[in-house]
Structures are given as structure tokens and as C-alpha cells.
Amino acid sequence: MSLMSRFTTLIAAKANKVLDAADDPDADLQLSYEKMVTSLQETKRHLADVIAEQITLEHQIADHQAAIGRHDADAHIALKANREDLARAALADKEAETHKLEPIQASYEHVRQQAEKLKQYEQKLEAKIEQFATEKESLKAEHDAANAELKVDQQLAGIGQGLGGVEDTIQRARDKTHALSAKAEAMERLMDDGTIHDPLDHRSRSEHEIEKLHDTSDIDDQLAKLRAEMAQSQPPPQQPS
Numbered sequence: 624m625s626l627m628s629r630f631t632t633l634i635a636a637k638a639n640k641v642l643d644a645a646d647d648p649d650a651d652l653q654l655s656y657e658k659m660v661t662s663l664q665e666t667k668r669h670l671a672d673v674i675a676e677q678i679t680l681e682h683q684i685a686d687h688q689a690a691i692g693r694h695d696a697d698a699h700i701a702l703k704a705n706r707e708d709l710a711r712a713a714l715a716d717k718e719a720e721t722h723k724l725e726p727i728q729a730s731y732e733h734v735r736q737q738a739e740k741l742k743q744y745e746q747k748l749e750a751k752i753e754q755f756a757t758e759k760e761s762l763k764a765e766h767d768a769a770n771a772e773l774k775v776d777q778q779l780a781g782i783g784q785g786l787g788g789v790e791d792t793i794q795r796a797r798d799k800t801h802a803l804s805a806k807a808e809a810m811e812r813l814m815d816d817g818t819i820h821d822p823l824d825h826r827s828r829s830e831h832e833i834e835k836l837h838d839t840s841d842i843d844d845q846l847a848k849l850r851a852e853m854a855q856s857q858p859p860p861q862q863p864s
Contacts, residue, residue, distance in 0.1 A: 648762065648763075648766050649763050649766060649767075652759045652762060652763065653759070655755070656752070656755060656756060656759055659748070659751070659752050659755060660752060662748065663745065663748050663749060663752060666741060666744060666745050666748060667745060669741060670738065670741040670742065670745060673734060673737055673738045673741060674738055676734050677731065677734045677735055677738055680727060680730055680731040680734060681731065683727050684724065684727055684728060684731060687720050687723055687724040687727065688724065690716075690720045691717050691720045691721060691724065694713045694714070694716040694717035694720060695713070695714075695717050697709070697710075697713035697716075698710045698711075698713035698714045698717065701713055
């Protein structure tokens, strides 16, 4: 393992350790969201209980009010019949029902106010949960994108598993390519100087050397011809006046 490989492995180990120790924001957001939903459900249950109590009190108030109305009507009928005693008794019953009704009405008003507060709290909590859910998804998308970017950067840096050891692989391939090129060049040189013979070429070594002399002679002749042509194309030197 090269020094760079050992270095990147060490960096990878430290980076993974830091990442493992870090809190998962997605999990934290989901937990907070679930707590808010649970709180909303408890609020709805509590509100339902309060509304049920409010309805019970409404029925009690209606019963007492009906009784008060009957006693009042009885008092009128008794008085018309010149039965003042019965009218007094009916009015006494009316008064008793009125006294019973007063605390029930006070309880009803208290319960009604409590129900209104719970309704407002429920509406605010629902709006807050909806807003939080939207922000949670946005933050989750940002976190996922940042996490993906980090993984890509780690891969490019050779810290991740995908590109780990790529530099060594490339260097080995480069060394093999250079070795093959050098071997091919050596074979060409050996074939050129006749050390290694082409199995399809039946000429002797001396014949190969004579051919090289021919090639060299041809080049010398072409070079001499080129020099002569250049000399003829040059203008004659001017005579001094």
C-alpha cells in the first residue's frame, strides 16, 4: 500500500467516525413532528371531552329553564283561579329552580370558554404542524443533498469505497503501458539490427546491412540534389560598383 493510500485510509476512518457520531437531523425532525402530532391528538381528545361536558350542561340548563317556565305558568293559572296558595307554591318552586340554574350556568360559561381556548389552540397547533411538515421536508431534502455531495466529495478524494485505490490502479496501468512500449521499441531495434529475424524474411544479416547502406546512400544522394537545387535558386552575388 502506497503512502497516499495509507493516508486516505486514515482520513476515511476518521471521517466515518465523525459522521457516525453526528446526530441524524432527519430522525430528530421526524421525532419532533411525531411529538407535535401526538400533542394535537391529545388536544382533540381533551376538546371532545370538554364539548361533551358543555352539551351535558346545555341539556341541564334547558331542563331547569323548562321547569322554571312551567312553574311560572302554574302560578298564573293558580292566581286566575283565586288560589293564591297554589300560586305562592308555584313561585317558590320557580325560585328554587332558578337557584339551581345559576351555578349550572356559571359552570357552562366556564366550560364554554375552555372549549373556545382549546379550539384556538387546536387551530394554531394544526397550522404549526403543517408549517413544520413543509419545513421538515425542505430540510430533509437539503440534508439529503448535502449528504450526497459529501459522499461524492469523499469518493473523489479517494476516501470512500468507490474510488479507493484508484490512483494506485492508474499508476500500475501507466507503468504496464510504458513497459509494453519499451518492449516493443526494443523488439523493433533488435529486428532492425538483425539480432532478431522476421520468420518470413529469409535474407541474411549481411543482406540487411547492405540494404541499410542503400538506404543511407539514397538519402545522401537526395540531400546532395537538394543542396544543388537550392544553390541554383539563389541570385548571383552583386558586383561592387
